[in-house]
Amino acid sequence: MTVQASKSVAAVDKIDLDAPIFDPAAFRLGNEQAGIIARARELGQHVFAGRAAAYDREAKFPTENYRDLHRSGLLGIAIPRQHGGFGADYQTYALAAAEIGRYCGATALTWNMHVCSTLWSGPLADDLDMDATTRAEHERRRAVHYKRIVDHGAIYSQPFSEGGAAAAGGVAFGTEAKPVSGGWIVNGKKIFASLAGHADYYGVLCTEIVEGEKASRRNTLYLAIPAKTDGVSVVGDWDPLGMRGTVSRTLLFKDVFVPEDAALMPRGVYFQAAMRWPHMFLTLSPTYIGLAQAAYDFTVRYLRGEVPGTPPVKRRMYPTKQIAVAQMQIKLEQIKAIWFQAVTEACANPSKEQVLRAYAAQYSAMEGANELATLAIRTCGGQSMLKSLPLERIYRDSRCGSLMLPWTAELCLDRIGREALYETGETDD
Numbered sequence: 001m002t003v004q005a006s007k008s009v010a011a012v013d014k015i016d017l018d019a020p021i022f023d024p025a026a027f028r029l030g031n032e033q034a035g036i037i038a039r040a041r042e043l044g045q046h047v048f049a050g051r052a053a054a055y056d057r058e059a060k061f062p063t064e065n066y067r068d069l070h071r072s073g074l075l076g077i078a079i080p081r082q083h084g085g086f087g088a089d090y091q092t093y094a095l096a097a098a099e100i101g102r103y104c105g106a107t108a109l110t111w112n113m114h115v116c117s118t119l120w121s122g123p124l125a126d127d128l129d130m131d132a133t134t135r136a137e138h139e140r141r142r143a144v145h146y147k148r149i150v151d152h153g154a155i156y157s158q159p160f161s162e163g164g165a166a167a168a169g170g171v172a173f174g175t176e177a178k179p180v181s182g183g184w185i186v187n188g189k190k191i192f193a194s195l196a197g198h199a200d201y202y203g204v205l206c207t208e209i210v211e212g213e214k215a216s217r218r219n220t221l222y223l224a225i226p227a228k229t230d231g232v233s234v235v236g237d238w239d240p241l242g243m244r245g246t247v248s249r250t251l252l253f254k255d256v257f258v259p260e261d262a263a264l265m266p267r268g269v270y271f272q273a274a275m276r277w278p279h280m281f282l283t284l285s286p287t288y289i290g291l292a293q294a295a296y297d298f299t300v301r302y303l304r305g306e307v308p309g310t311p312p313v314k315r316r317m318y319p320t321k322q323i324a325v326a327q328m329q330i331k332l333e334q335i336k337a338i339w340f341q342a343v344t345e346a347c348a349n350p351s352k353e354q355v356l357r358a359y360a361a362q363y364s365a366m367e368g369a370n371e372l373a374t375l376a377i378r379t380c381g382g383q384s385m386l387k388s389l390p391l392e393r394i395y396r397d398s399r400c401g402s403l404m405l406p407w408t409a410e411l412c413l414d415r416i417g418r419e420a421l422y423e424t425g426e427t428d429d
């Protein structure tokens with residue numbers, strides 16, 4: 001069972017720490033990365049877990065958690081060391097995010113939007129082609145973004161969904177950036193914009209208008225638009241089933257002037273990333289690995305009569321409960337194994353097999369987390385789904401995973417089926 005860490009670790013501050021989801025020795029993690037992941041887990045367990053119910057109940061953004069993420073250095077987890085961050089690579093970030101998701105899904109999911117602004121502009125962009133002048137310019141610009149985060153705790157979001165086919169990757173974004181002297185004028189609308197009204201910068205994906213050309217995905221820009229800029233507004237309400245603390249309201253951009261230095265990636269680099277670094281779209285999944293683990297942890301504790309706030313009634317002696325826990329453990333290990341492999345092999349120009357595995361890992365994490373939460377409720381019984389306990393929130397939060405574009409569960413199935421059966425360029429004509 002993974003619930004309790006060893007006594008020697010727990011003795012440090014007299015609180016029993018949960019064991020890591022991925023044991024550093026078993027999964028061959030380095031000391032430095034294990035340290036970063038442990039920091040995330042401790043913050044999650046000690047601080048975020050206790051606040052999660054209120055954020056969920058009130059559909060309130062976890063502002064206090066973000067202050068703690070800044071204080072602990074985790075706001076800059078993927079920012080290169082020379083810029084004051086932890087310099088975490090993709091795998092380290094993913095494992096740390098899973099630990100946060102275990103204690104507060106909404107914090108982990110929104111932290112993902114924030115971290116992507118540094119991961120995509122950082123280690124990911126370093127793998128992509130740019131000429132020397134463009135790379136130098138990118139280096140200068142990203143240093144400005146990193147400084148805001150490291151020094152001032154600035155929070156970035158990542159609104160790309162628009163309600164049409166663009167977020168699925170099918171067509172160019174409808175939000176448009178018209179070039180003007182010194183920058184662009186941006187117009188458009190983003191739906192489900194997590195952190196709306198709470199981020200300091202919206203990392204907006206939009207299409208640069210090129211005179212005489214049709215809108216093209218090749219001309220996608222990734223711009224950090226300050227939330228307080230004239231013409232930016234947040235509209236609509238937010239009262240969803242799950243992930244309520246993400247506050248994913250609608251963002252409107254009306255004739256918003258955005259200077260050139262706001263580019264988080266140079267022209268053409270986002271499109272290159274989407275083509276050559278597909279694991280960039282797998283970063284929503286760590287949250288749900290954390291939720292899957294949380295559903296399992298809860299079940300074991302509940303059946304052992306150890307959930308705080310519930311009577312110490314043991315239910316573990318019933319064979320049906322033991323079989324259900326065995327099924328959950330097998331499912332969890334299956335999800336963890338494929339997901340760990342996929343986040344470990346994330347790189348530029350992955351093989352076809354690696355891309356198919358990334359889709360399969362996303363599908364497994366997103367669908368699997370909710371399957372585990374469903375099994376947990378069935379196994380623990382009626383009292384376990386009371387609002388006073390975290391399981392029903394885990395269940396609702398986990399329901400949202402398979403809906404996240406561009407890699408929804410349905411789209412992963414579509415792509416796996418098609419790409420397994422057809423080589424590039426093959427048709428049946």
Ligand SMILES: Cc1cc2nc3c(=O)[nH]c(=O)nc-3n(C[C@H](O)[C@H](O)[C@H](O)COP(=O)(O)OP(=O)(O)OC[C@H]3O[C@@H](n4cnc5c(N)ncnc54)[C@H](O)[C@@H]3O)c2cc1C
Pocket residue numbers: 113158159160161162163164165167168170191192193194195242243246248400402403404405406408409410411414
């Ligand atoms: C809690 C939460 C937080 C979110 N946060 C963000 C955020 O921060 N930033 C952001 O950009 N978005 C965010 N989203 C939005 C999310 O990524 C999706 O864009 C959104 O859930 C899509 O909803 P829709 O009803 O518009 O989907 P639709 O586009 O109507 O799609 C409905 C379903 O049809 C399928 N589908 C869609 N397109 C295709 C296609 N081309 N081919 C085949 N099937 C297709 C998909 O399976 C999809 O689930 C968030 C969503 C949730 C629930």
